[in-house]
Amino acid sequence: MALKVQGQVAIITGASSGIGRASALQLAEAGFQVALGARNLDKLAGVAAEIKEATGHEPFLMQIDVRHHDQVKDFVAAVKHHFGRIDLLLNNAGLAKGTTPLVEETDVSNWDAMLDTNVRGLLLMTREAVPHMIEGGNGHVINLGSIAGREAYAGGGVYCASKFAVRAITEALRHELLGKPVRITTVDPGMVETDFSVVRLGDQEKADAVYAGMTPLTAEDIADCVTWAATRPKHVNIDAIIVKPLDQSGAGKVARR
Template sequence: MSRGKGQVAVITGASNGIGAASALALASEGFQVALGARSVDKLDEVAQAIAKETGVQPFVMTLDVRNEADVKHFVAAVVEKYGRIDVLVNNAGLAKGVSNVIDEADTTNWDQMIDTNVKGLLLMTRESVPHMIKGGNGHVINLGSIAGHQAYAGGAVYCATKFAVRAITDSLRQELLGLPIRVTTVDPGMVNTGFSLVRLGDQEQADQVYAGMTPLTAEDIADCVAFAATRPKHVNIDTIIVKPTDQAGAGKVARRL
């Protein structure tokens, strides 16, 4: 069933991990997908995989969500191509480093997390939602985290950005009340993508994060995104909190070592 037929979905951070998996899941549901990320080479690989699977070539364009001019140019190009935006998946995000607030932390990591996870999400939302209002149909799906529900030592700034995502999502839902636009947040626990490698900068350390347990996959989260996006128009999935069976909360993990 092509439940997304005739609709256009924009996915940020679509070059790998959850973004790439969500793009494929939505394309498989019949959505026309527009992919944005900083690495256009990786985007092309994702687009080729989607075209092979669905027979439809996605829209691909380089995008740095931290840059306002970049965001404006990207959204304008999508609208010029398709004439509309129906779904925005704000997936672009990252964690950089693990350090206590009082440590001599690299503040460039703070800037990167705040600018990408919060400012980037806000910019993409601001530019995309007016097109949803004009088209009479829309859905903003924000990728949050259980770190937006539970803070933990060493993750203050990352957790703060995900708490912000939750607050923005809740506020946006109230601001758009009465309009045919849905607002959802998908908040995963431990997902084995490139997340930990980006955060820690070392493959061995990243592998240890998931040692002795079975984490979620990018495809698991993409299933949640596609589920929310394909509900009947009168149904809004507010929040999906999804964790591995081996995880009960931040830092609460069953390991078989």
């Protein structure tokens, strides 16, 4: 049995592409009113147009960099003012930069980008949104983690650390909100073909090689998981979803043809 979500409001960060875009579309089609946040306003407007065409409803959108607390506060306040409520937060904004071993890294700005976005940004969004959920008597935080938050690998030390942190924050939050009307979920994907590897490696050809000879997950596959968790009955909390392509058994363990 699915939860009837008509009228409920979902905030999606990193909604301009990839998993964020796919999740925004699927959540809107499931009945959520959606608020979209991302750094690229032009792409965000394109996603909003897709949602309006598919559902007839106008999403709320706002340019935001989740690393900046003032922008986060303004975004959440604007969503609450626009819709009058906040029921779901999908902390999707995140990235990986580089694969240089820790002791060989010369550009530590990559570390800052990953930690500030993947960890601090998630914390800031959660801090601002959850009180509105408690006040409204209904809420759900879904954090986009990774199997990198469960299994570290060479060349991914800081990215893995950020996703281990996401898992720790998710579990701590579940304990802290026990007795409150807020569900807490993490969705931890394996290899998903989006622009993730292009951002990480800085080159389309290198990114294509990551998925060569195997069938990766798609953004829509992960959006399916997000939407399924979000539409369970209110008394059902999906703690974690770990999802990998059939061709992957773990980090760096891939069957290629």
